[in-house]
Amino acid sequence: xxxxxxxxxxxxxxxxxxxxxxxxxxxxxxxxxxxxxxxxxxxxxxxxxxxxxxxxxxxxxxxxxxxxxxxxxxxxxxxxxxxxxxxxxxxxxxxxxxxxxxxxxxxxxxxxxxxxxxxxxxxxxxxxxxxxxxxxxxxxxxxxxxxxxxxxxxxxxxxxxxxxxxxxxxxxxxxxx
Amino acid sequence: xxxxxxxxxxxxxxxxxxxxxxxxxxxxxxxxxxxxxxxxxxxxxxxxxxxxxxxxxxxxxxxxxxxxxxxxxxxxxxxxxxxxxxxxxxxxxxxxxxxxxxxxxxxxxxxxxxxxxxxxxxxxxxxxxxxxxxxxxxxxxxxxxxxxxxxxxxxxxxxxxxxxxxxxxxxxxxxxxxxxxxxxxxxxxxxxxxxxxxxxxxxxxxxxxxxxxxxxxxxxxxxxxxxxxxxxxxxxxxxxxxxxxxxxxxxxxxxxxxxxxxxxxxxxxxxx
Ligand SMILES: Cc1cc2nc3c(=O)[nH]c(=O)nc-3n(C[C@H](O)[C@H](O)[C@H](O)COP(=O)(O)OP(=O)(O)OC[C@H]3O[C@@H](n4cnc5c(N)ncnc54)[C@H](O)[C@@H]3O)c2cc1C
Ligand code: FES
Ligand code: FES
Numbered sequence: 413x414x415x416x417x418x419x420x421x422x423x424x425x426x427x428x429x430x431x432x433x434x435x436x437x438x439x440x441x442x443x444x445x446x447x448x449x450x451x452x453x454x455x456x457x458x459x460x461x462x463x464x465x466x467x468x469x470x471x472x473x474x475x476x477x478x479x480x481x482x483x484x485x486x487x488x489x490x491x492x493x494x495x496x497x498x499x500x501x502x503x504x505x506x507x508x509x510x511x512x513x514x515x516x517x518x519x520x521x522x523x524x525x526x527x528x529x530x531x532x533x534x535x536x537x538x539x540x541x542x543x544x545x546x547x548x549x550x551x552x553x554x555x556x557x558x559x560x561x562x563x564x565x566x567x568x569x570x571x572x573x574x575x576x577x578x579x580x581x582x583x584x585x586x587x588x589x
Numbered sequence: 590x591x592x593x594x595x596x597x598x599x600x601x602x603x604x605x606x607x608x609x610x611x612x613x614x615x616x617x618x619x620x621x622x623x624x625x626x627x628x629x630x631x632x633x634x635x636x637x638x639x640x641x642x643x644x645x646x647x648x649x650x651x652x653x654x655x656x657x658x659x660x661x662x663x664x665x666x667x668x669x670x671x672x673x674x675x676x677x678x679x680x681x682x683x684x685x686x687x688x689x690x691x692x693x694x695x696x697x698x699x700x701x702x703x704x705x706x707x708x709x710x711x712x713x714x715x716x717x718x719x720x721x722x723x724x725x726x727x728x729x730x731x732x733x734x735x736x737x738x739x740x741x742x743x744x745x746x747x748x749x750x751x752x753x754x755x756x757x758x759x760x761x762x763x764x765x766x767x768x769x770x771x772x773x774x775x776x777x778x779x780x781x782x783x784x785x786x787x788x789x790x791x792x793x794x795x796x797x798x799x800x801x802x803x804x805x806x807x808x809x810x811x812x813x814x815x816x817x818x819x820x821x822x823x824x825x826x827x828x829x830x831x832x833x834x835x836x837x838x839x840x841x842x843x844x845x846x847x848x849x850x851x852x853x854x855x856x857x858x859x860x861x
Pocket of ligand 3: 509547
């Protein structure tokens with residue numbers, strides 16, 4: 413089937429088999445290997461991307477379902493060589509060890525902060541419920557998300573760190589196409 | 590794993606979707622949010638010949654006010670249910686239950702109707718649908734028909750839907766001003782219920798005027814705790830502890846859970 417998808421700001425037109433999972437399309441066709449696969453059951457969240465501004469598990473949908481929609485992956489977050497504030501917060505708070513869960517954690521953390529710009533610890537933990545980490549014990553991940561919330565507050569830090577991209581953080585209902 | 594091959598169809602109306610189901614035969618399947626179906630396909634527990642994607646049917650999304658009841662479109666996502674004002678005001682129990690379903694990513698795509706059609710006995714939305722007397726509005730080759738929740742859930746993963754039928758809307762009577770609570774027991778994050786209890790109560794001047802209680806994952810489908818409901822009517826709030834003992838699942842461990850969780854759910858519903 414023919415699809416046209418905007419991924420990280422670039423529109424791609426492709427012919428795909430209907431059974432091709434979105435995550436495999438991103439990794440194998442577009443070479444966007446920043447998004448990883450950790451399970452077969454939709455549990456781990458490692459494959460989380462944004463579909464029209466909402467987090468989804470890209471192993472839980474087919475590429476044909478993304479036709480006409482906008483996808484943002486972990487590879488589309490940095491701007492002009494500067495990490496997104498959530499990426500930066502993960503780095504400085506040691507919120508990763510092996511790093512396998514990190515792309516999904518960061519994409520979900522951005523979704524969470526769009527809904528809850530100033531969350532308490534419990535809200536962060538609930539918001540990351542769909543993302544499993546086998547290494548960190550989550551403590552530093554929660555810390556990083558809290559730190560990112562501070563960095564992204566209006567008026568906090570240098571301007572360059574407040575570049576949270578509109579289409580990444582804006583919440584619009586996922587429209588059927 | 591990679592799913593087996595299938596054709597993929599995008600109907601643009603409900604009637605076209607029904608026609609496609611009939612044309613494709615028994616091995617075709619509806620795909621809604623895909624949050625239960627995609628893992629099943631990836632693990633090759635099913636190999637449908639065609640998937641009919643109803644995600645583009647805007648007529649199936651959203652919640653409408655219909656006088657004494659709400660009409661919830663089958664394709665309304667969990668995320669939308671959580672934030673809908675009509676549901677908040679007239680069917681608070683559904684919001685509270687949906688808050689506990691899966692995780693944020695799954696709730697962005699998973700649908701209200703899909704959960705009911707999938708009919709996993711541990712699925713959280715079955716018990717409240719049953720307890721709140723929801724009615725399923727179904728489209729098929731012969732037109733539309735309505736099936737009450739009590740007849741819709743037939744067995745494990747089995748509903749009253751025929752292979753060529755689609756759930757389009759769910760009618761839920763209004764429970765304006767009722768207190769509600771969902772008491773879900775699970776041991777880890779993002780997990781299904783071991784047992785859960787959905788409770789809604791109408792209290793006036795300290796007296797319980799009406800109660801609805803549904804149990805999740807105590808059998809092959811949702812169970813309505815009618816004995817508990819009737820033991821509460823006309824009673825003071827203090828009657829909850831006694832009434833909750835009438836909850837039952839027919840299995841020792843879950844029997845006890847059902848009673849304890851029913852007591853907790855009702856107490857919280859009355860308070861909130
Ligand atoms: C990690 C994870 C955790 C989860 N945890 C929970 C949980 O705690 N509690 C819970 O209740 N659920 C849970 N779920 C399931 C989730 O709620 C799904 O959204 C839901 O079960 C199915 O909805 P769907 O729209 O995704 O349906 P799909 O997966 O698209 O479809 C499911 C089935 O229903 C049929 N179907 C769907 N819609 C219709 C329709 N309108 N008419 C006819 N047939 C239809 C399909 O053919 C298919 O057989 C979890 C899922 C995942 C991946
Ligand atoms: S790879 Fe998508 S949830 Fe695990
Ligand atoms: S850092 Fe290794 S899984 Fe999270």
